[in-house]
Amino acid sequence: MRLPSRFLLVGLVLLIASPSFAGIGFHIGFDMATVEARTKAFVLPDDQTTMMSTEIVREESGQPFNVGVDLTFNMLPIIDFQLSIEAAFASYDVVVNSLTDPGVGSPVRTELMSEEGVPYMRLGGDISALYSLFGFPAPVRIIHFQVGGGLSFQAITPVVSQELLEDNVDSVTEIPGMDITDLADDIEMKFGFHIIGAVKIKPPALPLAFRVQAKYYVFTGAAEDTPDSYLNIQAGIQFGF
Numbered sequence: 001m002r003l004p005s006r007f008l009l010v011g012l013v014l015l016i017a018s019p020s021f022a023g024i025g026f027h028i029g030f031d032m033a034t035v036e037a038r039t040k041a042f043v044l045p046d047d048q049t050t051m052m053s054t055e056i057v058r059e060e061s062g063q064p065f066n067v068g069v070d071l072t073f074n075m076l077p078i079i080d081f082q083l084s085i086e087a088a089f090a091s092y093d094v095v096v097n098s099l100t101d102p103g104v105g106s107p108v109r110t111e112l113m114s115e116e117g118v119p120y121m122r123l124g125g126d127i128s129a130l131y132s133l134f135g136f137p138a139p140v141r142i143i144h145f146q147v148g149g150g151l152s153f154q155a156i157t158p159v160v161s162q163e164l165l166e167d168n169v170d171s172v173t174e175i176p177g178m179d180i181t182d183l184a185d186d187i188e189m190k191f192g193f194h195i196i197g198a199v200k201i202k203p204p205a206l207p208l209a210f211r212v213q214a215k216y217y218v219f220t221g222a223a224e225d226t227p228d229s230y231l232n233i234q235a236g237i238q239f240g241f
Helices: 003-017 162-168
Strands: 021-031 038-042 052-058 065-076 079-100 108-136 143-156 188-201 208-219 229-239
Touching: 021 079, 021 208, 038 162, 052 162, 065 229, 079 143, 108 188, 143 208
Parallel strands: none
Antiparallel strands: 021 065, 021 229, 038 052, 052 079, 065 079, 079 108, 108 143, 143 188, 188 208, 208 229
16 A cells, blocks of 8 residues: 555544544535626737737536535534535537638638537635534524635636637637647636535434535636636535534
């Protein structure tokens, strides 16, 4: 067994054996964020002296579906510490055209490249603290209302935009035959924060709990047209005490 695998195994054993470890959970949800539709014409750097420009036609994406795993710790009676890892996915269609102006009338549009289903994906990790405001019915307190927040890390695929093309292509003549999904493969690493509002249902004497929560994410330095703040709605189940 390799050394990293041993460390992982030992870490899992310690977590499970720890009295502060509450349980492991799973959740599904949706990001209330979309890649916006846009039609944009612009001139690439090497096309400045020609009569040709580039046009991006991008359709709007759906709201990304996400799945995740949560580790919850209860070091303090009214605070849950949570480590979450999740992945989200959506797709959108992009067409790239050339616009040639012959000098009379409107520009002539010649399609150069079309790519359907360009992926918009994110893989993220959150460290959160959840404070129980109150619970009812007393004294059992099966239902808990919680608020909290924490730090976030996201690896996000960039959105196909004017900025992305200008960073990778110098002339419209380079575009034919190009796979546009290759341009969206460069993962962006972003740090940010989130705030949470949640409802947790914990039946007494049962090793499971249910949680519905809303997370609002904020990230800085995102590339052009990449969502940098959005609401995430999720529901999940937790096993353990």
